[in-house]
Structure formats: C-alpha cells, structure tokens
Amino acid sequence: MNTVEYDIRGQICPSSLLTALREINAHETGLRERTVVLRFLTDNRDCVTTIPESARNMGYTADVQRADGCYRIEVHGD
Amino acid sequence: MTEPAGSAGGGAATPEQELRLLNERHSLATKYIREKIDELLKVIGTSPLRPEELDDETLIGLDPIGIVAGTFRQVLGHLNRTNEQLRFAHAELQAIFDSTGLGILVIDRNQRILASNAKLREQFGVVDADILGLSCREIICKADRPDRLCPFRVTLETGETYRCANWPVGDRHFDIVETALRSPSGEITGSVLVYSDITERVAAEEALRRSEERYRDLFENTSDLILSVRSDGSLEYVNNAWCATLGYRREEAERLSILDLLHPSCDAGCREHFRELLRGEGGGRMRTVLTAKSGRMVVLEGDVRVVREEGQPVGLRAIFSDTTEHEVLEEELRKREKLESVGLLAGGIAHDFNNILTAVLGNINLAQVVADPQDPVHERLAEAEKATLAARGLTQQLLTFSKGGAPVKRPSSITQLVHEHATFACRGSGTIARITGDPDLWTTEVDEGQIGQVVNNLVLNAVQAMDGGGTVTVSTENVTLGPAADPLQPRGRFVCITVRDSGCGIPRENLQRMFDPYFTTKRGGSGLGLAVTYSIVRQHGGHIHVDSEPGVGTTFTVYLPATEQLQQPAQQPERPAPAGMGRVLVMDDELVVRETAKAMLTELGYQVECAIDGLAALARYETARAQGRPFAVVILDLTVPGGMGGKEAIRLFRELDPAVRAIVSSGYSNDPVMARFTEHGYVGVITKPYRLSDLGAAIQAALGSPPPAAP
Numbered sequence: 001m002n003t004v005e006y007d008i009r010g011q012i013c014p015s016s017l018l019t020a021l022r023e024i025n026a027h028e029t030g031l032r033e034r035t036v037v038l039r040f041l042t043d044n045r046d047c048v049t050t051i052p053e054s055a056r057n058m059g060y061t062a063d064v065q066r067a068d069g070c071y072r073i074e075v076h077g078d
Numbered sequence: 079m080t081e082p083a084g085s086a087g088g089g090a091a092t093p094e095q096e097l098r099l100l101n102e103r104h105s106l107a108t109k110y111i112r113e114k115i116d117e118l119l120k121v122i123g124t125s126p127l128r129p130e131e132l133d134d135e136t137l138i139g140l141d142p143i144g145i146v147a148g149t150f151r152q153v154l155g156h157l158n159r160t161n162e163q164l165r166f167a168h169a170e171l172q173a174i175f176d177s178t179g180l181g182i183l184v185i186d187r188n189q190r191i192l193a194s195n196a197k198l199r200e201q202f203g204v205v206d207a208d209i210l211g212l213s214c215r216e217i218i219c220k221a222d223r224p225d226r227l228c229p230f231r232v233t234l235e236t237g238e239t240y241r242c243a244n245w246p247v248g249d250r251h252f253d254i255v256e257t258a259l260r261s262p263s264g265e266i267t268g269s270v271l272v273y274s275d276i277t278e279r280v281a282a283e284e285a286l287r288r289s290e291e292r293y294r295d296l297f298e299n300t301s302d303l304i305l306s307v308r309s310d311g312s313l314e315y316v317n318n319a320w321c322a323t324l325g326y327r328r329e330e331a332e333r334l335s336i337l338d339l340l341h342p343s344c345d346a347g348c349r350e351h352f353r354e355l356l357r358g359e360g361g362g363r364m365r366t367v368l369t370a371k372s373g374r375m376v377v378l379e380g381d382v383r384v385v386r387e388e389g390q391p392v393g394l395r396a397i398f399s400d401t402t403e404h405e406v407l408e409e410e411l412r413k414r415e416k417l418e419s420v421g422l423l424a425g426g427i428a429h430d431f432n433n434i435l436t437a438v439l440g441n442i443n444l445a446q447v448v449a450d451p452q453d454p455v456h457e458r459l460a461e462a463e464k465a466t467l468a469a470r471g472l473t474q475q476l477l478t479f480s481k482g483g484a485p486v487k488r489p490s491s492i493t494q495l496v497h498e499h500a501t502f503a504c505r506g507s508g509t510i511a512r513i514t515g516d517p518d519l520w521t522t523e524v525d526e527g528q529i530g531q532v533v534n535n536l537v538l539n540a541v542q543a544m545d546g547g548g549t550v551t552v553s554t555e556n557v558t559l560g561p562a563a564d565p566l567q568p569r570g571r572f573v574c575i576t577v578r579d580s581g582c583g584i585p586r587e588n589l590q591r592m593f594d595p596y597f598t599t600k601r602g603g604s605g606l607g608l609a610v611t612y613s614i615v616r617q618h619g620g621h622i623h624v625d626s627e628p629g630v631g632t633t634f635t636v637y638l639p640a641t642e643q644l645q646q647p648a649q650q651p652e653r654p655a656p657a658g659m660g661r662v663l664v665m666d667d668e669l670v671v672r673e674t675a676k677a678m679l680t681e682l683g684y685q686v687e688c689a690i691d692g693l694a695a696l697a698r699y700e701t702a703r704a705q706g707r708p709f710a711v712v713i714l715d716l717t718v719p720g721g722m723g724g725k726e727a728i729r730l731f732r733e734l735d736p737a738v739r740a741i742v743s744s745g746y747s748n749d750p751v752m753a754r755f756t757e758h759g760y761v762g763v764i765t766k767p768y769r770l771s772d773l774g775a776a777i778q779a780a781l782g783s784p785p786p787a788a789p
Contacts, residue, residue, distance in 0.1 A: 015132060015140075017119075021122075021145050021149045025482050
C-alpha cells in the first residue's frame with residue numbers, strides 16, 4: 001500500500017479542496033484498487049469537512065485525525 | 079457573455095483598439111469562468127474562489143473546471159454503482175418479501191396498507207391484490223372496534239416492538255411481531271407486521287391435548303393400578319386406582335419407594351425381583367404384594383416393563399390388577415373344596431356307621447330293659463349308651479361337611495340356645511361365661527342343633543385359649559351390614575353372635591388354616607371343631623369372621639341371616655319309651671338294623687315284619703292288607719344302595735294306600751326329605767341310630783297323627 005502525503009498547510013478552501021480533488025482524480029485507479037492511500041495535512045478547519053465529504057461522495061472512505069497542530073485526512077478506496 | 083463596449087461600428091480597428099478589445103474579451107471570459115467555478119464549488123459544498131487567493135493566470139493554470147469535472151465524473155460513477163447496489167438490494171428484499179413463509183404487512187401511522195406480500199394475501203384470502211391504501215382492519219382482522227383500540231397501535235405510538243402470541247383471526251391463529259418504521263429523522267412513519275400462521279401447530283397442540291386427556295381419562299378411570307417408578311425405586315406417577323387401593327394421596331405416594339411398600343408376606347424373592355427390574359433386568363408378568371396405608375395386604379398381578387433411555391434403564395412402568403379379592407375367594411374355594419372332600423368321605427361312611435350304631439344302641443337299650451336295675455351291668459350299659467351317643471355326635475359333625483349335612487332350619491330366637499350352650503361349654507372349666515344379648519333379637523332360621531354346636535365349639539375354643547381360666551364374653555345383637563372391603567362379608571340384616579376371649583391369640587400364620595379340617599395346634603385336638611363351625615355357618619348362609627392378636631385374645635363373630643318368619647315352638651322333650659300294639663313293617667337294607675328294630679318294637683309290644691327294600695316292603699304291605707292283617711305303621715329306610723329306598727317307595731305306598739302311616743328313617747338326619755318329611759307323604763321321622771324311647775315315641779306319634787294329605 002503506497003501512501004502519498006500532501007502538505008497543504010497554509011492553503012484555505014476552496015484552493016485546498018481543489019488541490020485535494022485534483023490529486024484524488026489523479027490517483028483514481030490506485031485508490032479504487034486500494035494500492036494507494038492519499039494523506040492530506042491541513043490547518044484549515046473547513047477542509048476537515050469539505051475534503052472528506054467530497055471524497056465520500058466520490059465513493060471513497062475518508063478519516064480525519066488531529067496530529068501535530070494540524071489535521072491529517074486520509075482518503076482510501078472503500 | 080456580453081460583447082465589449084465599442085466593438086460595434088464600421089471601419090477597421092487600430093491595433094490598440096484590437097488589443098483593448100481582446101483584453102476586454104479575456105477579462106469577460108475569465109469572469110465567466112470564475113462565476114461558473116464558484117457555482118460548481120457551491121454544488122460541491124465549499125466556499126467561492128477569492129480573487130486574492132487565485133489570480134486569473136493561476137486560475138487558468140489550476141484548471142478548476144477540469145478538477146471539478148473529474149470529481150463529478152467520479153461522484154456520478156459512485157452514484158451509479160450505489161444505485162446498482164440499491165436495485166440489487168431491492169430485488170433481494172422483494173424476493174425475500176415474496177418468498178418467505180411469513181405474511182408481511184407494511185402500514186402507515188393511520189394503519190393504511192403501504193405494502194403486503196403474497197403470503198399475507200394468501201393467509202387472509204385477499205383475492206384482489208390492489209389493497210394499497212386500505213385500512214388493515216378491513217383486510218386483516220375485520221374487527222368492529224375502532225382503529226384507536228387496536229392493540230397493534232402500541233408500536234405506532236411508542237415505537238416499541240410488539241409481540242402477540244396465538245392471535246385468533248377467523249378460524250386461524252397467528253403469532254404476530256410488529257416493528258416500527260422510522261424516517262431518517264427518527265419519526266415513526268408506520269410499522270411492519272409479520273404474521274406467522276400457527277393454526278396447524280395450534281390444532282396439533284389441541285389434538286395432543288385431547289389425546290393426553292383421553293389417555294389421562296383412561297389412566298385415571300381404569301380399575302387397574304398404573305404406576306411409574308424411577309430407577310431408585312421412588313414412585314414417579316400413580317393413578318387414581320392405585321391411590322384408592324393403597325390408601326395414599328398422590329403427594330404422599332410421590333415420597334414413597336416401591337421397595338418400602340412391599341408386604342412382609344412378599345418374600346425376599348419378590349424384593350429381589352424388583353431390584354433386578356430396577357437394574358434393567360427382566361420384566362413381564364409378575365405377582366407382588368404391597369402394604370396399603372391402613373396396613374391391609376394388597377395382592378397385585380400384572381405386567382411390568384423396564385423404561386430405557388439411550389439403552390440405560392431409567393425406571394419401570396407397570397399395570398397391575400388388584401387380585402386380593404380373587405385370592406381370598408380362591409382361598410375360600412380351596413377351603414370349601416377341602417371341606418366338601420371331607421364331607422364326601424364322611425357321607426360315605428356315615429350311612430354304614432349309623433346303621434352299626436343303630437344295632438349297638440338298640441341292643442344296649444334292649445339289654446337295659448331286661449337287666450336288673452340293681453345289677454352292675456346296668457351301669458356298664460349306661461356307659462356304653464353314652465359312648466354310642468358320643469359316636470353318633472361325631473358322625474353328625476362329620477355329616478355337616480357333606481351335602482347330607484344340610485341344616486334343618488326353622489325360625490328361632492337363638493338367645494336361649496346361645497345361653498345354654500355357652501354355659502354348658504364353660505361348665506367345670508374354671509372359665510366364667512359372661513353372656514349378654516339384645517332382648518329384641520331378630521328371628522333367624524337355624525338348625526338349633528348345629529348352631530348350638532357352633533356356640534359350643536367357639537366357647538370351648540375360648541376356654542382352651544385361656545387355659546380354663548378368665549372370662550369368655552358371649553353376646554348376641556342385631557346388625558345390618560352394608561358394603562364392605564371384605565369381599566366375603568355379606569350384606570343385609572343379621573343376628574350376630576360374638577365370642578371374645580383374652581387368651582393366647584392365634585398366630586398370623588395359622589389364621590389362614592384355622593378353619594381347615596384336621597388342622598389343630600392343640601394336643602389331642604381333632605381339628606374338626608372350627609372346621610365344623612365354619613361349615614355350619616356357611617350352610618346357614620352366614621359368615622364367620624375372626625380377629626386375633628397373639629397375647630391379647632381372639633374374637634369370633636358369627637353372622638346369621640335374620641328372617642321375617644315367626645319363631646316356632648321348641649321341640650318336645652324326650653319321654654320314656656311308650657309301649658303300644660299293632661303291626662309294624664320295618665324296611666331296611668341292613669340285616670342288623672332290621673333285627674334290632676324288630677327286637678326293639680317287639681319289646682314295645684308291636685308285631686313286626688321286615689323287608690329288605692322298598693319293593694319287598696310294598697309286596698308285604700299289599701299281602702297283609704289282602705289278608706286282612708294290615709300294618710298300622712311302616713318304617714322306611716331312606717337310602718337303600720342298589721335297591722328302592724324310602725324316597726321312591728313312599729310314592730308307591732301312597733298310590734297303593736293313600737292313608738298309609740309311614741315313618742322315614744335315615745342316618746342322614748339332615749337330609750332334606752328328613753327335614754320336610756310331611757311334604758313327601760310321611761307322617762313321622764326317626765334318625766338312626768335311635769334309642770328305644772325314640773322309636774316308641776315315633777310309632778306313637780305316627781299312630782296318633784292324622785292321615786297324610788292326599789298326594
């Protein structure tokens with residue numbers, strides 16, 4: 001399982017969301033095949049809602065954890 | 079998109095104008111893209127783009143439309159997959175809904191039908207499948223009550239699952255479970271009712287209940303004793319007949335062991351047999367004896383079966399019949415048969431014996447007549463007469479066992495008889511007889527001689543039991559007997575004679591045999607006393623009962639049937655031999671009897687002729703009449719082996735001479751002809767052996783009697 005981490009701290013929605021959606025689109029195959037997990041590090045509180053919700057609407061699972069002063073959002077295939 | 083201002087008009091534009099126009103168009107296009115991206119971002123659920131965050135150049139480079147388009151493509155793909163799964167799930171649910179053996183009904187809060195499966199419609203006979211929107215009351219329960227009183231509203235109002243067992247609908251029965259349906263917000267929107275048709279189960283249970291009831295009815299009402307025993311011997315189940323016979327209540331029986339109930343008379347083999355059965359060995363037909371709560375012995379016979387579970391014995395089941403009465407009756411029959419066999423023997427010898435005694439007694443009497451009263455031989459003759467009369471008494475005792483010993487009964491009050499014989503039996507013994515009696519004792523039909531013998535035997539028995547001391551209590555009373563446990567005890571009105579002593583008592587093992595002839599525990603006893611007593615009482619249609627406890631005493635109770643007939647006057651006492659005149663014809667098959675009778679009658683003054691049987695006597699009688707020398711009296715022997723006896727001869731005599739004065743004579747004093755001689759045409763009766771005085775009195779009575787009634 002390959003985890004790809006993106007540090008988007010300093011970005012705010014919607015640009016941080018667009019960044020996350022772009023990477024989710026880019027790793028669609030890996031996510032569906034469960035060979036890739038995407039991890040987003042963000043300090044924007046809105047992202048905690050928008051990124052997991054969008055990922056779930058696309059059929060993925062999204063977990064949110066608080067770590068080291070930021071939020072760690074992991075997106076993986078359902 | 080809006081056309082930039084100044085683009086309209088004629089003529090060629092300058093390069094500056096074209097640049098400005100291009101910039102305006104770019105600016106408008108960028109604004110358009112930003113607006114559309116904001117709309118898409120709003121759909122996604124995030125905030126619009128801010129110009130300070132993404133300038134136009136970055137916006138174009140980031141390609142947010144491409145990103146959002148890719149996102150929407152994935153969202154749509156996910157929705158399609160989800161829809162597909164939902165369709166599949168729905169199809170699955172529908173298949174379950176339609177194929178389950180349970181009826182399913184979905185209703186809304188107003189109990190309007192939202193859905194139903196085929197099974198439910200089948201259960202409730204709904205032909206028209208279009209029942210949506212109808213009230214479930216109309217389709218299912220068809221009850222008259224308003225919906226608000228329906229018990230199934232509980233779930234609609236509280237949300238709690240409601241379970242209802244054995245709910246009758248028409249002629250069917252259902253187990254029903256109702257579960258609430260809720261909206262995503264948790265609001266109760268309706269309920270799902272699942273109907274399980276248990277009609278067949280209910281019918282099967284009812285059939286089982288009835289079957290059990292039938293078996294229970296059979297078990298509890300049969301006269302057989304049915305019991306189930308656990309492997310440790312404790313009683314698991316007993317039926318009513320068992321309780322009634324053994325006298326235990328059911329709850330008492332459940333605390334008992336079969337081994338504790340075995341009667342002491344049931345030998346060790348019987349106990350071991352039960353132990354073997356409890357170990358799983360044997361089974362089948364068996365006889366056993368149990369002890370009732372009252373201590374009464376209960377004889378049982380029946381079938382026992384070992385009950386096994388997985389091959390291991392876990393108890394017994396048994397069906398027994400109470401054969402106590404049967405065995406008592408069998409014992410009684412055995413006793414009677416024994417007495418009858420003795421009677422047969424006695425009857426066989428009594429005839430000859432009495433003939434011999436007739437000769438002995440007659441000759442003693444004749445010798446007494448001729449001997450000098452002062453002669454010492456007179457005393458010897460008196461002793462010989464006494465011994466002969468004792469021998470006659472013994473013969474009579476033996477005859478009571480035989481058919482010839484039937485009692486000659488006449489209505490009597492036994493008060494005096496009991497008093498005389500009880501007093502006589504105690505005389506010289508040291509035992510005091512305390513005699514009490516009901517002054518208004520009912521009349522009973524008895525042979526006074528035989529009943530006197532009964533009293534004599536019982537009192538003598540009491541005297542001997544007390545070694546000639548103590549007090550024997552003899553009482554008479556009237557009793558009315560109803561139904562009793564003792565199968566031998568009769569019912570009705572009885573005159574009761576009770577003889578009670580405080581002697582040594584009778585051991586239990588001897589009680590069964592005490593009435594057997596020749597059974598005695600006394601030195602020098604004949605073993606006939608109680609046997610004769612028993613036989614006499616039985617021949618009177620009575621009953622004898624004995625209660626005895628070793629060391630305490632014995633009570634004999636004799637029940638004699640009471641009669642409505644009036645008492646007859648007592649027989650006349652003995653008188654001296656009266657002399658007479660006239661011709662007498664004696665018929666007897668025994669020479670010694672003929673010769674003795676002839677000598678006795680000659681001594682009394684009569685002229686005597688003899689004949690060997692009935693035919694010879696008839697011939698002599700007819701000849702004498704023809705010759706004008708008729709016989710005044712004829713004495714006919716009742717029984718003539720191989721020839722015509724008195725019973726047949728009297729008929730011919732009366733045909734020849736209806737006025738014939740005939741006396742019947744026999745050693746069978748209790749023969750019915752002897753008892754009712756007048757009915758047979760005789761004018762008198764005399765029992766062999768007879769004394770000279772008896773013979774003289776009989777002739778005198780015959781001569782003085784009126785002629786017999788016409789045949």
